[in-house]
Amino acid sequence: MKAVGVVVEYNPFHNGHFYHISQSKSKANADVVIAVMSGHFLQRGEPALLDKWHRTKMALNNGVDLVIELPYVFCTGHATSFAEGAIQLLEAIGCTKFAFGSEEGSIDPFLNTFHLLKKHEEQYNALIKQYVTTGISYPQSLYKAYEELRQNEENQTIDLSQPNNILGYHYIEAAKRLKLEIEPMTIPRIQAGFHDDINTQSTIASATGIRKALFEQHSLHEIKQFVPDESYNQMESWQNKYASFINWETFWPYLRFSILRNTPEQLTQFADVSEGIEFALVKAAKKSETFSQFMNQIKSKRYTWTRLQRMVTHIYTGITKEQLHYSKMPSYIRLLGMTKNGQAYLSQNKKQFQLPLISRVASTNDPMLQLDIRATDMYALGVELALGKQIASDYQTPPIRV
Amino acid sequence: MKAVGVVVEYNPFHNGHFYHISQSKSKANADVVIAVMSGHFLQRGEPALLDKWHRTKMALNNGVDLVIELPYVFCTGHATSFAEGAIQLLEAIGCTKFAFGSEEGSIDPFLNTFHLLKKHEEQYNALIKQYVTTGISYPQSLYKAYEELRQNEENQTIDLSQPNNILGYHYIEAAKRLKLEIEPMTIPRIQAGFHDDINTQSTIASATGIRKALFEQHSLHEIKQFVPDESYNQMESWQNKYASFINWETFWPYLRFSILRNTPEQLTQFADVSEGIEFALVKAAKKSETFSQFMNQIKSKRYTWTRLQRMVTHIYTGITKEQLHYSKMPSYIRLLGMTKNGQAYLSQNKKQFQLPLISRVASTNDPMLQLDIRATDMYALGVELALGKQIASDYQTPPIRV
Numbered sequence A, B: 001m002k003a004v005g006v007v008v009e010y011n012p013f014h015n016g017h018f019y020h021i022s023q024s025k026s027k028a029n030a031d032v033v034i035a036v037m038s039g040h041f042l043q044r045g046e047p048a049l050l051d052k053w054h055r056t057k058m059a060l061n062n063g064v065d066l067v068i069e070l071p072y073v074f075c076t077g078h079a080t081s082f083a084e085g086a087i088q089l090l091e092a093i094g095c096t097k098f099a100f101g102s103e104e105g106s107i108d109p110f111l112n113t114f115h116l117l118k119k120h121e122e123q124y125n126a127l128i129k130q131y132v133t134t135g136i137s138y139p140q141s142l143y144k145a146y147e148e149l150r151q152n153e154e155n156q157t158i159d160l161s162q163p164n165n166i167l168g169y170h171y172i173e174a175a176k177r178l179k180l181e182i183e184p185m186t187i188p189r190i191q192a193g194f195h196d197d198i199n200t201q202s203t204i205a206s207a208t209g210i211r212k213a214l215f216e217q218h219s220l221h222e223i224k225q226f227v228p229d230e231s232y233n234q235m236e237s238w239q240n241k242y243a244s245f246i247n248w249e250t251f252w253p254y255l256r257f258s259i260l261r262n263t264p265e266q267l268t269q270f271a272d273v274s275e276g277i278e279f280a281l282v283k284a285a286k287k288s289e290t291f292s293q294f295m296n297q298i299k300s301k302r303y304t305w306t307r308l309q310r311m312v313t314h315i316y317t318g319i320t321k322e323q324l325h326y327s328k329m330p331s332y333i334r335l336l337g338m339t340k341n342g343q344a345y346l347s348q349n350k351k352q353f354q355l356p357l358i359s360r361v362a363s364t365n366d367p368m369l370q371l372d373i374r375a376t377d378m379y380a381l382g383v384e385l386a387l388g389k390q391i392a393s394d395y396q397t398p399p400i401r402v
Helices: A015-027 A052-060 A079-092 A108-119 A121-133 A138-150 A163-177 A207-217 A220-226 A229-242 A248-260 A278-287 A291-298 A305-317 A340-352 A367-387 B015-028 B052-060 B079-092 B108-119 B121-133 B138-151 B163-177 B207-217 B220-226 B229-242 B248-260 B278-287 B291-298 B305-317 B340-352 B367-387
Strands: A003-008 A032-038 A066-070 A097-102 A183-188 A333-338 B003-008 B032-038 B066-070 B097-102 B183-188 B333-338
Touching: A003 A015, A003 A079, A015 A032, A015 A097, A015 A183, A032 A052, A032 A079, A032 A340, A052 A066, A052 A229, A052 A333, A066 A079, A066 A340, A079 A163, A097 A163, A108 A121, A108 A138, A108 A163, A108 A183, A121 A138, A163 A183, A207 A220, A220 A229, A248 A278, A248 A291, A248 A305, A248 A367, A248 B248, A248 B367, A278 A291, A278 A305, A291 A305, A305 A367, A333 A340, A367 B248, B003 B015, B003 B079, B015 B032, B015 B097, B015 B183, B032 B052, B032 B079, B032 B340, B052 B066, B052 B229, B052 B333, B066 B079, B066 B340, B079 B163, B097 B163, B108 B121, B108 B138, B108 B163, B108 B183, B121 B138, B163 B183, B207 B220, B220 B229, B248 B278, B248 B291, B248 B305, B248 B367, B278 B291, B278 B305, B291 B305, B305 B367, B333 B340
Parallel strands: A003 A032, A003 A097, A032 A066, A097 A183, B003 B032, B003 B097, B032 B066, B097 B183
Antiparallel strands: A066 A333, B066 B333
């Protein structure tokens, strides 16, 4: 059985994801689709709308055959770490290809970009440095340096101002740098924009647009047209039980409490909290009634929104720098769910997997896994405190079967 | 002006306290009564029923002229540390005498006990050790060793099975050991028992009895007869605003959250969390819906209820072993409130105080004071999360004037 891998957050699963999976499966000529999915905290430093069990069901009911969890270490990391964790897991579970969505839509320009940057690495770094010293932000400097290098390149390269191109580039870079055998593929994204508002004339919207509509309009019905029925059913079942979807506003009283239990100095023990920001965090937390007030007080040119959100994620989960030493290598394959087809794949192939397959977390003391469990526990506590209901725990939940 | 000192928690201020103050003032022939009072967390490892500002007003309206705060380091410490902090503060602010309530009621037996134990210190320690090795608990061993020594003593000594005698003995021991000039006095307690239920035929009840009635009967009216009117008014004003008095049950969801943000190993960083208990704390917190369920799971012969409550106090406030190095010496006199009479005393005497007088916390960075501020912040956060209302902060509250 041939497997194609995808890297996902499904926050929530929408029609664009459905399209991506079916395209990936057919273009890769694969029998099985394997998704490596973030758990309860996502790459932009946010808690997921709904728990990983509901999101796993969304995936399994819409064409994914196996869902494995991207460990907390990677799913809350910067783009390089995120990509390295995810692509290594897909290789470890035996995928011969992985497929990502991109604005670019064909793979050669990605490879050309990789070779261009590798060939001119020194020049590229010098250009970045040069732009940074003129006072331009780091991401902007990267972009300008790249544009300069790219001018004289004959081969077609990608536009790195497009968010999905950037993400895809990191996957390719990870696969190449780590010399993995897995082959990259890209599927053109159906344009919905990225941070766009939803467009009621379409059935495609970005996850960002869907989340925005959910929180602004407080109505699940508003977003029904953008998600497959099975995804909608999971969201409805979540809403019936918990009444509300999760974002940082939901958890704010407890995030605030977590921040204020520390001196500024103590805050620097938590992962990604860089020296200098700790005083602002405490000061802003004291004064803020909402997460948005808080963020508006701490954001600055120096710190991107995402970077700040990752800091507060680690403060909320209580995970320290020492615990989150950025491992470059996942140490297990955590199975969240499977279809019958996925199960058949496991039976046939698991002896060849490069990492141990974990179906029940009680069976191991792996420190990387302990962080995943902590993240689930803290997400669960937030849900319980804010909404008065419990979610399933890692210890008590066997892989979902569909 | 002559000042007499008292060591108090006023949780809440009741008729017995009123009696003690008036007796102390007249027997000491004093012009001024100075109370050193615990802040928001008390010696038995519990949050106070109502905040220190309300409790300060209770005191100032009932015969106390100056209320100063016992720093967190001491007020959450074991009896020796508590006593040393309190008596040193009373000496530092110029009290010539301090008065404590006791079952014994006269001072000589206390002094005789002190001299007896000092004289036979080695024998006493050997006896304690002997009893401990037979499997008797440490407090019981202390008591038995003392009883044995006391048998052959001609002078009258105190009964150390009585809780207020024990407390008083610690005050005297502190004053003697630290060679303070302040002189001890004792006022006989009006018997209410200690852990007794309230007796509706009387106007005297213990604070423990009053708290029990408050939480069990949910009616302030039930305890009206046991507290002075001005104390009742403060309680009524608290209840009108916050709807409920505070105990660990009120804060339990946030205490639980605080415990579960840590690995067992990380819990041992907090003050008083002794090695070995950390696993039980996490396990019990996971399973418990109430504080009482939690405590019933962790209590054992080895750990007294008070000791366990002190551990969770420090976990809740986030105060570490490193921060709470038991200082033997207070470094400031924190003024919480004063009457006109108290203010006159300050004007006349403050130049002779042995420690700096702090009226506004913003004026100093003393690390001991930072812990008091943290304790207030965490008490305030608990009140805000549980009851939806704010309390006064240390930074914004000048000393109360009555």
